[in-house]
Amino acid sequence: MKRIIVAAAVLAATSAGLATAQQPKPEDEIRYRQSVMNVVGRAMGPMGAMAQGKAPFNAAVVQKNSALIDSLMGLHWNSFGPGTDKGAPNKADPRIWKEAAKFKQAVETGQKAVATLADVSKSGDEAKFKAAFGEVGKACKGCHDDFRTKEFHD
């Protein structure tokens, strides 16, 4: 058993691109932030189509995807630490570090909007979903407008 546990742990550390005792490198932090956002974006897609009326409302998908986004939204904010503004191509705006309090507030607005979406999605009510999804979109856009650059930079 011990050998299996060690193998699993080594695998975990390798998969994450970091040794368990080390601070993640800036490029790993950037990649992680982008990975979380990529998974969030994919989960948003079908809900966006439903909100626009381009796909029929599917309460089960809405519930599953909003719960997933809710569990992801808290993960990557800790990966905007000092020194993670460069190290790999990314779109993080320098204002993230210059206006840290404002960034934190934008993050919290997003987290709250997503938590509300996940909560109302349990009801299976389409109108409530659309309203909550709209608020998530506003929060996403607000944060991206202020803290995401248009082009990638190193």
Next chain:
Amino acid sequence: MKRIIVAAAVLAATSAGLATAQQPKPEDEIRYRQSVMNVVGRAMGPMGAMAQGKAPFNAAVVQKNSALIDSLMGLHWNSFGPGTDKGAPNKADPRIWKEAAKFKQAVETGQKAVATLADVSKSGDEAKFKAAFGEVGKACKGCHDDFRTKEFHD
């Protein structure tokens, strides 16, 4: 409200790198698979340290991280569709498509091991966690040995 919903939907489509009605491009599928695995790997890290005795057992972290991995493990398998073997640097082995039934079995073994880990983690029992984590490690390693190349290829 309608304008907000449209903005949110456009944002969702943009974030995911795909228009809602389109089939994702191979490079988007590859990026998505890698993103999911990156988030899984990061969640595995602290549990690996605990399994190895390098960090104290923390039942709350184990429960949270194993639930997250459980919700992620089903997401990316659909992104190994035909034609997604190339399009961006990746480590997918051609055997994924040549030995599709074996790959599917390996995937299911991994999903079951992760579901068990998430389940036993609710108990807060360290020994059960270690046993289940070992099985997850075995499943990860088995699939990676057979279906992941050592180096990136285009």
